[in-house]
Amino acid sequence: MTKQEILSLLKAKLGTGFIAHTEPIPDQLWVEVKPQASVQAVELLHRTTKARYLVSVGSDERELKKRFGVYHLFSFDKEHFFVTIDVSADPHKPVLPSITNVLAGANWSEREIRDLLGVQFEGHPDPRRLVLADDWPNEVYPLRRDFDYSSKPPSNPENAYPFKDNPPNTTVVAMGPYFPVFEEATYFRLYVEGEKVVDVDYRGFYAHRGIEKLGDASLTYNQIPFIAERICGICGFVHNVSFCKLVEHAAGIKVPRRADYIRTIMLELERIHSHALWLGVAGHIIGFDTVLMQTWRMREPIMWLCEKLTGNRKTYGMNLIGGVRRDITKAQVPEVRKKIDAMDKEWQAVLDAVKDDTTLRMRLEKVGILNREQSHEWAAVGPVARAADIDMDSRKDHPYCAYDAVDFKVITADTNDVWGRTVVRILETIESFKIVRQCLDALMELPEGDIITEIRDEIPAGRIAISAVEAPRGEDVHFLLTGGDNRPYRWRVRCPTYPNLPTVQVMVKGEQVADVPIILGSIDPCFSCTERMEVADVNTGKIRVYSQEELANWTTKRS
Amino acid sequence: MQSLVKMIIMVALLLFVSPLLEGVLRKFKALVHSRLGPPLLQPYWDILKLLGKDDVRSPHAFLGPLPAFLGLAAILAAGLLVPLGNSAPFASGDLFLFLYLIGFASVCVMLAGMDSGSPYGFLGTAREMMTSFVVEPVLFIALITVAIKTRNFRFSDMAAWQQISGTSLSTIISGLALFLGIQAQLSKLPFDIPEAEGELMGGTFAEMSGPTFALYRWGFIAKQVIFSMILAQLFFPWPLGLVGLWAVVAQIVKVVLIVVLVGLIDVVNPRLRIDQALIYYFGVILMAIVGLVFALVGA
Numbered sequence: 001m002t003k004q005e006i007l008s009l010l011k012a013k014l015g016t017g018f019i020a021h022t023e024p025i026p027d028q029l030w031v032e033v034k035p036q037a038s039v040q041a042v043e044l045l046h047r048t049t050k051a052r053y054l055v056s057v058g059s060d061e062r063e064l065k066k067r068f069g070v071y072h073l074f075s076f077d078k079e080h081f082f083v084t085i086d087v088s089a090d091p092h093k094p095v096l097p098s099i100t101n102v103l104a105g106a107n108w109s110e111r112e113i114r115d116l117l118g119v120q121f122e123g124h125p126d127p128r129r130l131v132l133a134d135d136w137p138n139e140v141y142p143l144r145r146d147f148d149y150s151s152k153p154p155s156n157p158e159n160a161y162p163f164k165d166n167p168p169n170t171t172v173v174a175m176g177p178y179f180p181v182f183e184e185a186t187y188f189r190l191y192v193e194g195e196k197v198v199d200v201d202y203r204g205f206y207a208h209r210g211i212e213k214l215g216d217a218s219l220t221y222n223q224i225p226f227i228a229e230r231i232c233g234i235c236g237f238v239h240n241v242s243f244c245k246l247v248e249h250a251a252g253i254k255v256p257r258r259a260d261y262i263r264t265i266m267l268e269l270e271r272i273h274s275h276a277l278w279l280g281v282a283g284h285i286i287g288f289d290t291v292l293m294q295t296w297r298m299r300e301p302i303m304w305l306c307e308k309l310t311g312n313r314k315t316y317g318m319n320l321i322g323g324v325r326r327d328i329t330k331a332q333v334p335e336v337r338k339k340i341d342a343m344d345k346e347w348q349a350v351l352d353a354v355k356d357d358t359t360l361r362m363r364l365e366k367v368g369i370l371n372r373e374q375s376h377e378w379a380a381v382g383p384v385a386r387a388a389d390i391d392m393d394s395r396k397d398h399p400y401c402a403y404d405a406v407d408f409k410v411i412t413a414d415t416n417d418v419w420g421r422t423v424v425r426i427l428e429t430i431e432s433f434k435i436v437r438q439c440l441d442a443l444m445e446l447p448e449g450d451i452i453t454e455i456r457d458e459i460p461a462g463r464i465a466i467s468a469v470e471a472p473r474g475e476d477v478h479f480l481l482t483g484g485d486n487r488p489y490r491w492r493v494r495c496p497t498y499p500n501l502p503t504v505q506v507m508v509k510g511e512q513v514a515d516v517p518i519i520l521g522s523i524d525p526c527f528s529c530t531e532r533m534e535v536a537d538v539n540t541g542k543i544r545v546y547s548q549e550e551l552a553n554w555t556t557k558r559s
Numbered sequence: 560m561q562s563l564v565k566m567i568i569m570v571a572l573l574l575f576v577s578p579l580l581e582g583v584l585r586k587f588k589a590l591v592h593s594r595l596g597p598p599l600l601q602p603y604w605d606i607l608k609l610l611g612k613d614d615v616r617s618p619h620a621f622l623g624p625l626p627a628f629l630g631l632a633a634i635l636a637a638g639l640l641v642p643l644g645n646s647a648p649f650a651s652g653d654l655f656l657f658l659y660l661i662g663f664a665s666v667c668v669m670l671a672g673m674d675s676g677s678p679y680g681f682l683g684t685a686r687e688m689m690t691s692f693v694v695e696p697v698l699f700i701a702l703i704t705v706a707i708k709t710r711n712f713r714f715s716d717m718a719a720w721q722q723i724s725g726t727s728l729s730t731i732i733s734g735l736a737l738f739l740g741i742q743a744q745l746s747k748l749p750f751d752i753p754e755a756e757g758e759l760m761g762g763t764f765a766e767m768s769g770p771t772f773a774l775y776r777w778g779f780i781a782k783q784v785i786f787s788m789i790l791a792q793l794f795f796p797w798p799l800g801l802v803g804l805w806a807v808v809a810q811i812v813k814v815v816l817i818v819v820l821v822g823l824i825d826v827v828n829p830r831l832r833i834d835q836a837l838i839y840y841f842g843v844i845l846m847a848i849v850g851l852v853f854a855l856v857g858a
Contacts, residue, residue, distance in 0.1 A: 171678055171681075172678065173678045173679070173682065174678070175758075179760070180756055180757070180760055181756075181757050181758075192682075194685070195682070195685075195833060195834075283829065284757075285757050286757065286829040286830055287748050287749070287751065287755070287756075287757055287829050287830030288748075288828065288829035288830075289592065289826070290591055290592055290826050290827060293592035293593055293594060294592070294593060297593050359749055359828045359829055359831065360829055362831065362832075362835055363829050363830070363831065363832065363835075512832055512833075512834070513682065513758055513759075514752070514755065514757075514758050514830075514832045514833065515832065516758060517757050517758050518757075
């Protein structure tokens with residue numbers, strides 16, 4: 001479908017609910033609708049045109065336009081553009097109809113907007129707190145612009161998280177908040193009957209860092225790439241590129257070609273080491289430590305290579321708006337090629353070993369099913385969607401950096417299970433080796449040195465941009481509304497785990513307890529990217545040691 | 560008097576030499592992993608460390624450390640029946656007593672899991688029970704096969720008979736079945752399902768700490784040697800015709816080989832789910848029964 005067709009469809013079906021449309025930048029269609037028409041607009045895009053839902057962004061625009069803005073972002077992958085449904089909420093009584101009933105994937109976005117901005121969604125099926133810590137008072141909305149980023153509201157210990165009730169004849173098995181196979185804090189409450197998982201409840205967002213608030217309130221455009229990189233410890237460079245691309249997009253800055261290739265190389269190196277890491281962790285989860293040890297050994301030379309190229313093993317600090325800070329010189333190219341070739345060879349051996357391992361297949365096949373329809377409904381991204389036979393990859397769909405110039409395949413599988421996700425990741429890594437080699441060839445031809453565009457003018461206010469960058473785990477979406485003071489007005493990060501994590505609740509129902517960790521592992525969860533909101537409560541620094549009696553008493557009281 | 564000395568030697572062997580074998584196993588696993596691995600003596604330090612710790616126990620526990628003591632005692636008692644060289648320290652070395660003692664040791668582990676009052680412990684116990692139901696028949700059938708073959712229920716006589724007449728088709732089949740059974744008896748991958756640190760955080764042992772936990776670990780390490788010794792002496796009595804000390808030496812070499820082989824299977828497999836493991840073990844039981852049938856027809 002073209003933009004015109006979508007526009008006429010929306011106009012025809014929404015009638016008076018349609019207000020206006022603009023095309024702020026070439027790959028975007030911005031449609032303003034009235035609140036009562038928003039549900040229908042979303043339904044049209046999601047069900048009729050099969051557009052892929054990205055995320056909803058809430059923004060406090062009371063100073064600008066006397067309203068709260070809520071943007072529902074959609075992507076037309078094969079047509080290479082984004083459509084945004086823009087809904088306004090009354091600044092004094094912000095209530096909007098909920099779209100979660102027609103689009104399950106919007107569940108978290110709406111709860112988050114409610115928590116942080118105070119926009120209520122009528123008819124939401126699960127109106128519990130999502131992002132804010134349990135002890136935060138009600139009626140405090142930290143992402144509103146009149147909330148100072150350093151303020152600390154009084155604790156309200158009465159607020160407890162209301163978990164779902166036990167279904168009949170079930171017991172609770174807690175996985176988390178701290179659990180051996182989950183690298184970070186997250187809590188899955190399993191309701192089990194024997195070994196079978198009947199129902200599951202989730203509570204996450206334990207580690208709030210307030211990065212978006214810092215971006216809106218304190219940091220400048222050139223500082224944010226470095227904090228954006230710290231959103232995630234593994235796909236940091238992706239966030240970094242996402243943000244730079246966003247500002248470049250909004251302000252129309254042209255990046256030198258050599259910088260594009262360097263960014264592409266770093267992005268692919270990141271994918272290679274991330275997939276190697278994932279395969280190891282997945283092996284560890286199902287007790288196959290040999291895989292863990294071997295893939296991590298193979299990953300190490302790549303990390304050394306990154307250190308040689310950028311000065312850091314991870315968190316490279318390579319990007320600035322307009323380009324990169326370090327060149328990959330022609331003298332360095334042969335070494336990169338050597339390391340890549342060596343890893344390629346070893347990776348083929350891994351592929352052969354994994355492919356023929358019957359025990360491994362017994363554990364991974366037909367486990368954690370998420371089919372094509374469910375994947376679309378929950379807006380899953382990355383290997384999770386690709387294993388459900390959805391051909392989506394933002395490297396192809398919304399080309400950025402040098403991906404328009406390199407040749408690679410989008411790997412898909414149609415098994416819908418954990419095994420499919422494993423295969424997709426392993427084969428994808430082989431494509432990454434190919435991409436790096438092509439970029440190296442290009443670097444040999446381009447002149448050295450021209451790696452950054454100098455920016456003299458101020459970035460104009462009121463511009464809008466969306467960027468989608470394919471992280472190892474899936475698509476990473478950043479949204480930007482530029483503001484004055486050399487900083488964003490609203491910057492929204494939607495990491496790949498954010499849409500993938502709710503799908504785990506779909507996948508584990510009816511499975512066995514033993515499969516839950518690997519199902520969760522199969523989405524390659526990154527809780528640190530997901531839990532990226534809010535100003536953390538700084539603890540008092542007091543240390544106290546509990547005696548055995550106290551601990552015992554405490555356990556008895558709680559249980 | 561002589562049997563008393565033998566007994567003391569046997570218990571000392573099980574308690575103080577078996578951790579060394581565990582150390583060898585760990586080094587071997589590290590080799591496959593491309594790691595250096597812990598020092599050879601690490602299992603000793605682990606046990607010493609645990610013995611020196613406070614025993615923190617769940618407030619629901621009412622059995623306390625009792626199952627740990629009983630379990631270790633049962634394993635050591637079972638060890639006394641096992642042939643060292645060609646004769647068992649307890650010359651009778653009764654097969655049925657051995658089976659009861661080993662069964663009792665697993666019941667102790669289950670009791671500990673139930674006693675912990677934690678959902679992980681309960682799930683672990685349920686899995687342990689299911690595993691026991693399919694693994695103990697393997698042990699039972701395999702040993703009965705040798706008994707039928709040798710027309711004797713005493714381990715030392717069985718071992719001596721095997722040493723003279725050599726192995727046969729039936730004992731090789733049941734020996735292989737027993738080897739596969741050992742994997743689960745010792746909670747080695749792919750059958751460490753009751754403990755499964757991935758999903759159950761140690762399952763039956765989730766709430767264990769300090770000396771109690773040390774006793775369970777020690778028991779497992781000793782059990783490893785006991786099963787390997789049985790397998791080496793009753794099922795694979797090569798080289799034939801050895802007597803006295805030489806038989807013991809050959810047995811030690813074989814035990815090390817078996818433990819390393821168990822370790823190899825452990826490192827190249829992921830953990831199975833309990834339902835998959837049960838189906839697998841029904842196959843192993845079938846295999847053991849085939850061995851038994853061969854023994855009955857005299858092969």
